[in-house]
Amino acid sequence: MKPGFLIAWIIAAVGLLVCPFLVLSAPLEQSMGFVQKIFYYHVPSAFADFAAIYVCGVASVMYLFKRKPNVDAWAITAAELAVLFGAITLVTGSLWARKAWGVWWTWDARLTTFALCELIFVAYLLVRNYGGPGSESLCAGLAIFGCIDVPIIYKSVSLWRTLHPKAEVVRTLDPAMKPAFYASLVSIFALFIALFYLRLSVERRRVALDELYLAAEEADAKEQA
Amino acid sequence: MQAGEGNYVQVESGAAGKESISAGPLVAGAYGFLWLIVLLFVLRAMKRGAALERDIAALKTRLGQPGR
Numbered sequence: 386m387k388p389g390f391l392i393a394w395i396i397a398a399v400g401l402l403v404c405p406f407l408v409l410s411a412p413l414e415q416s417m418g419f420v421q422k423i424f425y426y427h428v429p430s431a432f433a434d435f436a437a438i439y440v441c442g443v444a445s446v447m448y449l450f451k452r453k454p455n456v457d458a459w460a461i462t463a464a465e466l467a468v469l470f471g472a473i474t475l476v477t478g479s480l481w482a483r484k485a486w487g488v489w490w491t492w493d494a495r496l497t498t499f500a501l502c503e504l505i506f507v508a509y510l511l512v513r514n515y516g517g518p519g520s521e522s523l524c525a526g527l528a529i530f531g532c533i534d535v536p537i538i539y540k541s542v543s544l545w546r547t548l549h550p551k552a553e554v555v556r557t558l559d560p561a562m563k564p565a566f567y568a569s570l571v572s573i574f575a576l577f578i579a580l581f582y583l584r585l586s587v588e589r590r591r592v593a594l595d596e597l598y599l600a601a602e603e604a605d606a607k608e609q610a
Numbered sequence: 611m612q613a614g615e616g617n618y619v620q621v622e623s624g625a626a627g628k629e630s631i632s633a634g635p636l637v638a639g640a641y642g643f644l645w646l647i648v649l650l651f652v653l654r655a656m657k658r659g660a661a662l663e664r665d666i667a668a669l670k671t672r673l674g675q676p677g678r
Binding site for chain 2: 481
């Protein structure tokens with residue numbers, strides 16, 4: 386196990402065990418009360434989702450130019466993490482909305498653009514799994530579409546009239562709430578790195594297996610000749 | 611008369627008409643979902659990794675290369 390991978394796992398595990406205590410000890414928000422504590426997991430998960438989307442986007446652009454399997458391994462790893470952290474963001478947001486807005490879901494601009502982004506990366510994984518040869522290039526294009534959606538998601542609360550809290554909520558956070566938020570942010574990013582390492586090592590084994598299959602086919606062809 | 615038919619009538623006591631959803635289960639659910647989905651992801655990745663490792667070892671043996 387690489388040291389970086391081990392450190393990321395330790396920070397993530399310790400952080401995610403300690404964070405609930407910091408979150409519970411953080412002061413209650415005036416208008417929303419206890420349910421606002423979902424924010425401490427919801428927002429860092431959204432940031433991790435955006436990080437995964439951009440890693441996937443950059444790797445996809447590099448793949449379109451260089452066609453290297455290792456770069457593609459980064460793209461598919463990041464796409465899976467984009468779906469994972471996107472799902473966490475959507476579910477935690479929905480739980481918060483049930484209490485704050487009285488509904489599990491509403492077609493608000495922020496929610497809709499985020500759901501669209503999640504669907505782009507679900508489509509990415511479906512095409513990669515069932516699309517056959519050549520799906521790598523198609524998915525690279527999809528990942529670029531996903532990247533374009535991120536600034537739209539971020540700006541959606543200022544571009545359209547929405548129910549969702551504004552993006553400034555993190556910058557203007559009460560100082561007493563900041564330790565819990567930043568601890569949660571560090572833990573979730575450590576988790577992101579740890580999961581990235583884990584999934585990338587699996588993808589690298591898949592690339593190695595593909596190369597071995599090609600070598601085996603060549604060896605069989607030589608034997609037959 | 612069925613519920614919802616006729617005029618809406620104000621309740622006598624303010625508290626009786628309030629819908630109360632407890633925030634505790636929602637906050638716990640959010641944290642629990644995070645752990646659950648991460649756990650499933652890790653288990654799936656480890657299972658796939660182990661299966662790939664077995665296939666690699668089998669192919670290396672077939673090709674006459676030493677295993678890992």
